[in-house]
Amino acid sequence: MYFRNQKIKRVLLHAFIIVFGLCMIYPVLWMIAGSLKNNNEILNSALNLIPTTFRWENFQNGWKGFGGISFGTFFINSIIVSSVSTLGTVLSSACVAYALTRINFKGKKIWFAVMLATMMIPTQVILIPQYLIWNQLGMVGTYVPLVLPHWFGQAFFIYQMMQFMVSIPTELDEAAYMDGCSKYSIFARVIFPLLKPAIVTTVIIQFYWKWDDFLGPLVYLDKPASYTVSLALKMFADTASRTDFGAMFAMSTLSLLPVFLIFLFFNKYLVEGISTSGLKG
Template sequence: MALKKTVKPLLYHAVVIVLSIIMIYPVLWLVMSSFKPSNTIFITAESLIPSPWVWENYVIGWQGMGGNTFGVFIKNSLVIVVLSTLGAVFSSALIAFGFARLQFFGKTFWFAMMMMLMMLPHDVVLIPQYIMFAKLEWLNSIKPIVVPNYFGVPFFIFLIIQFIRTIPQEMDEAATIDGCGKFRLFFRIILPLVTPALATAAIFSFYWRWEDLLGPVLYLNKPSLYTVSMALKMFLDNETVSNWGAMFAMSAVSLLPVLAVFFAFQKYIVEGISTSGLK
């Protein structure tokens, strides 16, 4: 019995360590490859340790292209990510509050429409959206990427609805008796209690917008407006030699904001999704 209690935890940790190494190896390979000469990265792909170490990849990569440093592309991505995240989280929370707490005509119909939109592939609406934004003369700006987020994101709406439903309605009734209107009830009572769900939505929104390539490619034409994902794609050239070293170097740099957000708010990911109840 004592041997079993000892062996079982050892096996568990051994399996977890092996799986962790398998999952983290591609990232480690990316970072190590960023220090290799560009023309030897795939020749020495089986060797993890660079020989020699090439630090110039980071210098060349940071110089950017089209007269813009890589810092400009990071700034553009941060602007889009922050504006999109704020709009997506706030609008989704407001819509979720309406579905979870208010009674209005056609509520079931509109909820069904929202669920259908959540299952609708994004590629289906690309052409209609592009035509609409072209008629609005929004092309070559961040508006087509940012503004739609201010009308709610179906997945976030559904997530926050489930969280709001765990809040006892007696709290709403008590606040209403004390004179709270609907908006004050939302801002003073509901919004503070659904902070974990809001944080989870914000984290997902950050990840999705940071890695988005299709939206910027469709709507942004000026190099000064390019995002990180577009800048990384520009290091690859089908007609000449691709600068893999600089691309891997800037890919490693682009991971830093993602890792920072994850380690700072990782507890909210589990807490926000787990909506089984409130203390």
């Protein structure tokens, strides 16, 4: 009777997980299905995922873009902004985390408190002051406001790397120092390579955040040729004429591929710990 009850519980648990998972993934499936439908099917058969006729031309129409600008241009813009921002976030956050974790200097606790305080300030609060600063510098309309701030550390990722760095034995620093390494060499040759799991997590999250960012490009970019994917998708919704929902969903489906590939490529590194990163004897 006990094993029978346990089996029933497992069946019910798996059934709940499957149903909950389908509810979570249904909007994505609906979007993918919508990329192969016409407007009438999208608007009148919301619950039906299987198109009556597969309209592959939606991808062709969506890829044409707008005003002679191919959607490939928007993809390239997003890849540039997301990649450069992610690289800057990884390098700068790792440096700041190393300084706050491994180096003693005057005012260290104050700077740490200031860093944590920046995590509590909503982005919308500082949006207008930042815009005025970038406008005075003549940088509005370029990618600089979207990329440059990420090269000076991001509080969330700094704190994340600090928590991981604390678990790295300080004996490694001392051994490297005895071998003649400076603080810079210790960071570059010892600490940074051991941060692989934290770095991979930062890459995945930051790339996703930047790829999905809509507010930043909306505020700072003023030329369609420089638009990112998130902003270009909004151009399909035309209030003055007929909106091509099929092409919009087709490009939305393609926009998921870079993020999915990034996660798929780096996912195996997420489970790696220090023991698989160089601390085995």
